[in-house]
Amino acid sequence: xxxxxxxxxxxxxxxxxxxxxxxxxxxxxxxxxxxxxxxxxxxxxxxxxxxxxxxxxxxxxxxxxxxxxxxxxxxxxxxxxxxxxxxxxxxxxxxxxxxxxxxxxxxxxxxxxxxxxxxxxxxxxxxxxxxxxxxxxxxxxxxxxxxxxxxxxxxxxxxxxxxxxxxxxxxxxxxxxxxxxxxxxxxxxxxxxxxxxxxxxxxxxxxxxxxxxxxxxxxxxxxxxxxxxxxxxxxxxxxxxxxxxxxxxxxxxxxxxxxxxxxxxxxxxxxxxxxxxxxxxxxxxxxxxxxxxxxxxxxxxxxxxxxxxxxxxxxxxxxxxxxxxxxxxxxxxxxxxxxxxxxxxxxxxxxxxxxxxxxxxxxxxxxxxxxxxxxxxxxxxxxxxxxxxxxxxxxxxxxxxxxxxxxxxxxxxxxxxxxxxxxxxxxxxxxx
Ligand code: EPZ
Numbered sequence: 001x002x003x004x005x006x007x008x009x010x011x012x013x014x015x016x017x018x019x020x021x022x023x024x025x026x027x028x029x030x031x032x033x034x035x036x037x038x039x040x041x042x043x044x045x046x047x048x049x050x051x052x053x054x055x056x057x058x059x060x061x062x063x064x065x066x067x068x069x070x071x072x073x074x075x076x077x078x079x080x081x082x083x084x085x086x087x088x089x090x091x092x093x094x095x096x097x098x099x100x101x102x103x104x105x106x107x108x109x110x111x112x113x114x115x116x117x118x119x120x121x122x123x124x125x126x127x128x129x130x131x132x133x134x135x136x137x138x139x140x141x142x143x144x145x146x147x148x149x150x151x152x153x154x155x156x157x158x159x160x161x162x163x164x165x166x167x168x169x170x171x172x173x174x175x176x177x178x179x180x181x182x183x184x185x186x187x188x189x190x191x192x193x194x195x196x197x198x199x200x201x202x203x204x205x206x207x208x209x210x211x212x213x214x215x216x217x218x219x220x221x222x223x224x225x226x227x228x229x230x231x232x233x234x235x236x237x238x239x240x241x242x243x244x245x246x247x248x249x250x251x252x253x254x255x256x257x258x259x260x261x262x263x264x265x266x267x268x269x270x271x272x273x274x275x276x277x278x279x280x281x282x283x284x285x286x287x288x289x290x291x292x293x294x295x296x297x298x299x300x301x302x303x304x305x306x307x308x309x310x311x312x313x314x315x316x317x318x319x320x321x322x323x324x325x326x327x328x329x330x331x332x333x334x335x336x337x338x339x340x341x342x343x344x345x346x347x348x349x350x351x352x353x354x355x356x357x358x359x360x361x362x363x364x365x366x367x368x369x370x371x372x373x374x375x376x377x378x379x380x381x382x383x384x385x386x387x388x389x390x391x392x393x394x395x396x397x398x399x400x401x402x403x404x405x406x407x408x409x410x411x412x413x414x415x416x417x418x419x420x421x422x423x424x425x426x427x428x429x430x431x432x
Contacts, residue, residue, distance in 0.1 A: 001392070004389075008384035010413060011248035018252055020229030024229050031199055039076075052088060062075060082110060084110070126160065129166075157183050159184065181215070196214070205217040243284070257278075264276070309376030310376045339380060341366055343384075361384040363387025369393075
């Protein structure tokens, strides 16, 4: 298994191009099978989660043709199976989007039931509640969720909790249900809006995405389209935190600054200088002293849970005591023990991390417990002027960050991907 090996202490500087949003692309790839025409998706990130999703749709018979590294042509007319097996679900939970897509198009679908995961229990009751409200019979047994309907009809759905996945899944099914569907207390994340815009570009009639209430008038069929995935808010935010933690100066390019507001606001509060352009943000932290603050994760437009570990790493270098409250997932502080091994002073009480700032981190061998926490440990390693950081289990990071190490090297970081203990020793010798 590969590792990232990092010699930290260099303030990162320069500019970095942000790729397409992984979490939007997962929804778009699933939704692309809802027409029998060709769909061309561009700006797809070349990351493991997306490649598994493409395999999953090929697995049920869709044609997938790579146009180039970031573009694919998908054709769902050859789909012959409505069942997605556990192999895909265990690799990426988001393959449950195929439930909404297949149910909308073929009125039947079967997907292995996802279990909990590293960041906590992740029920799908709200997805199922939505399908039922659209007239589907939903059953969960033998480890499978099956949904079937003779007719899908619009319904009025109140989401008891704001859920990105359930909103997207229900959107897809409702796009092809008869009549009008209203989703109240819908998720407003940029990727929810992206899936709605994509479906509209295929002929769907969805209004209100990005607000609490989404209204969908079902159409008979969807047609082909060409569509470009929105930029990745979380990849951009991770580089912004890397600029902060290393007291560097980075411009993240090809982004939508509006999507970054919660993150920019917190970095500004901490003491970074932020400049916003049309499609870029510059974070300048050279010479800045950081001060403590409070962060609470919330659904969009609140501070994203997917940025919680990276922000904690920045706050770990701020003077005084900061707190980070995780309000979305119950088990998203697993990385704190690893950060402590790097000199971080963080205590977790219930869903709150209490962080006492230290002057700097020190390199250590740590392991990535999940995708975002893994990226945060890399950021901590980049901010550690002494010692070498070795991050194990980087397969989590590679699920969601394309050429993470190469992009960081482009900003002056000393980071390598090692394929063996021998590689690690070689790198350590080179830099020490
Ligand atoms: C999406 O997960 C993202 N994944 C996650 O990104 C992200 O952390 C999360 O939204 C929150 O922003 C994708 O988009 C593929 P939710 P999702 O449904 O849709 C509860 C990353 O690192 N809930 O919005 O699964 C749930 O337990 C990942 O890229 C129910 O109770 O999240 C949680 O507490 C990790 N019942 C809250 O809602 C349900 O039926 C929000 O979850 C569904 C969710």
